[in-house]
Amino acid sequence: VITMITFTPKEQSLLCDLCSQEQLCIEKYNKYSTDACDGGLKNLFTAIAQVEQHHLDTLNQISAGTVPQMGGGGSKPAAPAQPAPYSETDRQKDKFLCQDALSMEKYVSGAYNTSIFEFTDENVRNALNLIQKEEQEHGEQLYHFMAVNNMYQQS
Numbered sequence: 584v585i586t587m588i589t590f591t592p593k594e595q596s597l598l599c600d601l602c603s604q605e606q607l608c609i610e611k612y613n614k615y616s617t618d619a620c621d622g623g624l625k626n627l628f629t630a631i632a633q634v635e636q637h638h639l640d641t642l643n644q645i646s647a648g649t650v651p652q653m654g655g656g657g658s659k660p661a662a663p664a665q666p667a668p669y670s671e672t673d674r675q676k677d678k679f680l681c682q683d684a685l686s687m688e689k690y691v692s693g694a695y696n697t698s699i700f701e702f703t704d705e706n707v708r709n710a711l712n713l714i715q716k717e718e719q720e721h722g723e724q725l726y727h728f729m730a731v732n733n734m735y736q737q738s
Contacts, residue, residue, distance in 0.1 A: 587648040588704050597698045598646045601711075604691050605639040608632075611687060615680045620673035624681070624728060631684075631721050638714050650706040653713050666732050678734040681725050688722040 590598065612632035619625045644651045669677070695715035702708050729735035 588645075588650065588707065589648070590646075591703075594702055594707075595646075597701055598642060601694060601698060602639060602642045602646065604694055605635055605642060608635040608687060608691060609639060611684065615684060618676070619680055620677050621667040621669070621732075623667065624677055627724060627728060628680075628684070631724070634717055634721070638717070641710060641714065645707055645710060650704070650710055653710050669732070674732065674734070677732070678729070681729045681734055685722055685725045685729070688718055688725065692718040692722065 609632055612628045612635060616625050616628035616632065619628055641651055641653075667674075667677075692715055695711050695718060699708050699711045699715065702711065726735060
């Protein structure tokens with residue numbers, strides 16, 4: 584038996600914001616996949632874009648009043664373990680893309696963190712929590728790529 588959920592105006596607004604963020608993530612990752620110089624980074628961006636599309640689909644189902652069955656998380660695309668052979672120009676271009684994507688993931692993860700506390704339905708909170716975990720995994724994958732390719736400066 585599927586029960587329809589009715590959302591408060593605040594919950595509806597949060598869902599709308601999360602959908603907008605996921606749509607932007609999809610568009611950026613697809614563009615970045617085209618723009619990236621390294622083949623492994625292109626594949627990583629493509630794989631993350633597909634997970635972001637799943638997030639948007641899930642949010643649209645929730646917005647329609649049903650919470651889909653959530654699995655234990657998506658498969659993590661592997662970031663390369665070896666540095667890419669880069670010209671300095673290509674390395675700087677990919678570094679910029681990674682920095683922007685990592686910044687985006689930090690922002691989106693924070694948006695989910697806030698939203699999780701605002702929803703009254705436990706199943707919705709659990710679904711948003713799983714999506715947030717996957718967003719954090721995206722950040723980890725980007726960080727790993729950057730670290731392997733000497734693009735991440737810890738100060």
